[in-house]
Amino acid sequence: MPDIYAHSGDAQMKMDNESTWAAARNASTAETISTTLAKSNSAVKAAANSAGSQYDCYRYFAAFDTSDISVKPDSAKLKLFGFTYGDANIVVIKVNAGATGGASADYVAGDFDQTSSTAYSAEVTSWSTSGYNEITLNDAALSDMASLDDFKVAVIDHDHDFSNAAPANSETVRTGFYFQNETGTSKDPFINYVEGAAEANFSESTPTDNIAKDYTIETYKASVLSAQYNRTGSAQVPFILGTPGPISLRSRAAAPVVDLGNKKN
Numbered sequence: 001m002p003d004i005y006a007h008s009g010d011a012q013m014k015m016d017n018e019s020t021w022a023a024a025r026n027a028s029t030a031e032t033i034s035t036t037l038a039k040s041n042s043a044v045k046a047a048a049n050s051a052g053s054q055y056d057c058y059r060y061f062a063a064f065d066t067s068d069i070s071v072k073p074d075s076a077k078l079k080l081f082g083f084t085y086g087d088a089n090i091v092v093i094k095v096n097a098g099a100t101g102g103a104s105a106d107y108v109a110g111d112f113d114q115t116s117s118t119a120y121s122a123e124v125t126s127w128s129t130s131g132y133n134e135i136t137l138n139d140a141a142l143s144d145m146a147s148l149d150d151f152k153v154a155v156i157d158h159d160h161d162f163s164n165a166a167p168a169n170s171e172t173v174r175t176g177f178y179f180q181n182e183t184g185t186s187k188d189p190f191i192n193y194v195e196g197a198a199e200a201n202f203s204e205s206t207p208t209d210n211i212a213k214d215y216t217i218e219t220y221k222a223s224v225l226s227a228q229y230n231r232t233g234s235a236q237v238p239f240i241l242g243t244p245g246p247i248s249l250r251s252r253a254a255a256p257v258v259d260l261g262n263k264k265n
Helices: 019-025 139-147 158-162
Strands: 003-005 011-018 032-034 039-047 053-064 075-086 090-095 113-119 132-135 150-157 172-178 191-195 215-217 245-248
Touching: 003 053, 011 019, 011 039, 019 053, 019 158, 039 075, 039 150, 039 158, 053 172, 075 139, 090 132, 090 139, 090 158, 139 150, 150 158
Parallel strands: none
Antiparallel strands: 003 191, 011 032, 011 053, 039 053, 039 172, 053 150, 075 132, 075 172, 075 191, 090 113, 090 150, 215 245
């Protein structure tokens, strides 16, 4: 079960005190960005003041190097070590490939609007502030881990940011966790995944000749079933199941090659 840690350019991006929720959520460029924070008690936040005239929207961006993954993982979990607050229900979403940040590059303020509508997880409704929170990644995330070298994600508020529903007046929800720049790796964000099994690659050779004489199958090992038919990528299956070898086959020189295609009932 390998682990992949977030690139050091993970970022918290903020929009503060915007006059409308749309101005906060739909901004093209973050008002504030930090790629050096070790942790934040408001890594994700959605808020409105008492008059409904100022709105905040905070997002967390991270990227993981998945260039070594060529087969879709069987499962994967994003692990975030909680800190201080946990009252914002969050969700992991896909960040567009066009974002500057990635597995070898820091995010920039202009990546704030590179979030997509593709959810990489279900809504997270509970949070620990004293250990790792395990967020199960869905099938869309698993597929992208195999197809993309840079696996880019954002963690955002689910009920307001993802759902595009303005916070109520005086409402503040936020969830905190540690970032990659925390000293050591004991609290760093990382993905733990279970490797998927590669599909068998069958290579069927072309028969080289008709059977010209009595032929004896001496062994049933892979690649040694017969001179006429060689199948790599899996164990060979003998022509006659349950019969110990050797088996002698008698035929004529002009006998046609046996087609080992679809079973005939």
